[in-house]
Amino acid sequence: MTDGESGTTGAEPRSDGPRANRDPDELARKRSLLTEPHVAPLADYVTRLRGERGADRVPDFDPTEAGVEAKILLLLEAPGGKATVERGGSGFVSPDNNDGSAENMWRLFQELGVDRRREVVTWNVVPWYIGGDSKIRPAESSDLLEGQRYIEELVGLLPNLRVVVLIGKHAARGWQRLGIDLPTVEVPHPSPQNLNVRPHMRDQLRAGLQHAREIARVVSNGTV
Structure with a gap:
């Protein structure tokens, strides 16, 4: 489905x-x-992940995004506490979550006119919560290694995927290990510590998201 079509996903x-x-x-x-x-295919993927990684650690995809029809995959590091029900969160990987990073993404989508229903799906290069009950920890090399096959499986579920946006340095490191031949755009993490005190990073993230949309349009039109 291309931009400007009347249907939605x-x-x-x-x-x-x-x-x-x-x-x-x-x-x-x-x-x-x-x-x-x-x-539904992504929900089945999550069910398998929960069986291997723990039902309390793997949130769902946000069904108000494009799901398997997405052209743009947004990859963050790992689910935060606000993405897991067991830690007081929503149970979804979503820019609608009740935290500052999600709010920053939501506002950028609004500024850019991103149609989440058609364009994007959001996930993590380590697809399960890492850390203790009260605090997440940074992804380590072993986490990124363990996450590889799950990301490879996810890419196989996205037939319209055109570009991957790597959000933060850990997402970029995890993706680089895969060797998948897809265009990528690296952008800063949308945490308040980054964007609210470093305005240039907000500009970089906005520009990167817009660039990814342009890549998706060009590739979809068959001109690359």
């Missing part, structure tokens, strides 16, 4: 403000959408 995300996933009704709505065709 994911369900309509709430657009009245960031942090929508703090609303229990919105979370219930999203859970009810996990069997929709655009996200």
